[in-house]
Amino acid sequence: MGYVVLQKSKLNDFIATLSSEQKVMAPVSKGYNNYAFEQVTSGEQVSMDYIPTILPPKKYFMPQQETIVKYDTSEGQKMEAVVEYEKMTVFGVHTCDIAGISCLNMVFSERPRDLNYLTRKNKIGIIGLECNKKCDEHATCGLMQNFTPNGGYDLFFTDLGDYFMVHVNTNLGDDMVARVNIFDKAEGDHHKALEALRAEKQKVFKSEVDIDHDELTDLLKNTQESKVWEERGKECLACGNCTNVCPTCYCFDMVDDINLDLKTGQRTRVWDSCQHESFATVAGHENFREERSDRQRHRFNRKFYYPVSKFNKYFCTGCGRCTRACMAEISMPATLKQLAKEK
Numbered sequence: 001m002g003y004v005v006l007q008k009s010k011l012n013d014f015i016a017t018l019s020s021e022q023k024v025m026a027p028v029s030k031g032y033n034n035y036a037f038e039q040v041t042s043g044e045q046v047s048m049d050y051i052p053t054i055l056p057p058k059k060y061f062m063p064q065q066e067t068i069v070k071y072d073t074s075e076g077q078k079m080e081a082v083v084e085y086e087k088m089t090v091f092g093v094h095t096c097d098i099a100g101i102s103c104l105n106m107v108f109s110e111r112p113r114d115l116n117y118l119t120r121k122n123k124i125g126i127i128g129l130e131c132n133k134k135c136d137e138h139a140t141c142g143l144m145q146n147f148t149p150n151g152g153y154d155l156f157f158t159d160l161g162d163y164f165m166v167h168v169n170t171n172l173g174d175d176m177v178a179r180v181n182i183f184d185k186a187e188g189d190h191h192k193a194l195e196a197l198r199a200e201k202q203k204v205f206k207s208e209v210d211i212d213h214d215e216l217t218d219l220l221k222n223t224q225e226s227k228v229w230e231e232r233g234k235e236c237l238a239c240g241n242c243t244n245v246c247p248t249c250y251c252f253d254m255v256d257d258i259n260l261d262l263k264t265g266q267r268t269r270v271w272d273s274c275q276h277e278s279f280a281t282v283a284g285h286e287n288f289r290e291e292r293s294d295r296q297r298h299r300f301n302r303k304f305y306y307p308v309s310k311f312n313k314y315f316c317t318g319c320g321r322c323t324r325a326c327m328a329e330i331s332m333p334a335t336l337k338q339l340a341k342e343k
C-alpha cells in the first residue's frame, strides 16, 4: 500500500488499460454544467473537473431497478433468486460520494445481509478523485467534513499539477497499479505537495452554514415542531427528485410483474422515495406521513438525526444534489440555517 505517482500525460494509458480488462465508469460532461457517470474507454472522455454528477455512483451498487426473484408456478412453486452484477471500476469518485457508498455499505451489511448489494459491491473497484476546490454554493461538504479522503476506496487520485498523487488503499488497488505498471515512486517532494494542498483546503472548506458539525442532531431534535417544516411542506412538489439523487437514500419498493400466462413472472426491486404521498401508507389506508411538511421533516431527520443513533453517522455527505435537483428550490443549507436561527 502507500503512495505512487502517475504523470498526467499517462492518464489515458491508465484508463485505456483498465478499460481493456473490464468496464470503467467515469464522470462525463453532459453539457450545461451537468455530469453523469458513464462507461469510458479513454482518459479524454473523462471530466476531471466536475461538480457532483446528476445521479451518484450508487446507481451501480443499487440499480434503480433490479430483478430479485424469478418464479414459475406451472408445476409446483419454483423460485429462482437472481443476483445481477458485473465487474467494473468506477473512476473519479469524489469524497462526498465515497462517503455515500460507505453509508450504503453499513445499511446493506446489516442482518439480514443484502446479497444483491454486497455481491455487486465486491465486484466494483472504486478510484477516488480529490476536489481541490469547492464545487458550488449548494454543497455542504465543509459542514459534513467530507472534503478529504477517509477510506472506502481502492485508489485515490489527487491532482498536484503535472501529476497525480495516488493513494493505494487496498489489495485491489495494489493489483491495478501493478497490472497497469506506469506509476512512479512517490518521493518526499510529492508528499510535501500533498500536505500543502490539504492544509490549504482546511482554510477554504469551512462549514457553509455556521453550525457546528457535532450539533446537527441536536439542531434537528430541538426543531421538530418548527414552522420551517410547514413552509417546506407548502413549497415541496413531492416529486422525489431529492431522494433519487441522494447518495445515501436507499428506500425501495418491490413490484411483481406477472406474465400473461399467470404462472410465471418476476419480482423487481425499484427505488422509492419517502417524499411520495403513498410511501408511509399501510394496511387500512392509514398514512403516517400524509402531509408534505411531515415528509420534509422526515427527510432531514433521516440525514442528521435517526442514523446517528443507529449507525453513529450522519447520512448526508454534503454533495448538494438534493438542492440542485429540487424544482421548488428547497435548499438543504438554507433550511439548516433557518433551523439554526430557531434553536
Ligand code: SF4
Pocket: 235, 236, 237, 238, 239, 240, 241, 242, 243, 275, 322, 325, 326, 327, 328, 329, 330
Ligand atoms: S426535490 Fe424538492 S420538490 Fe421534489 S420532493 Fe424533494 S424537496 Fe420536494
Ligand code: SF4
Pocket: 140, 242, 245, 246, 247, 248, 303, 315, 316, 317, 318, 319, 320, 321, 322, 323, 332
Ligand atoms: S441530503 Fe442532499 S446534500 Fe445530503 S447527501 Fe443527500 S443529496 Fe447530498
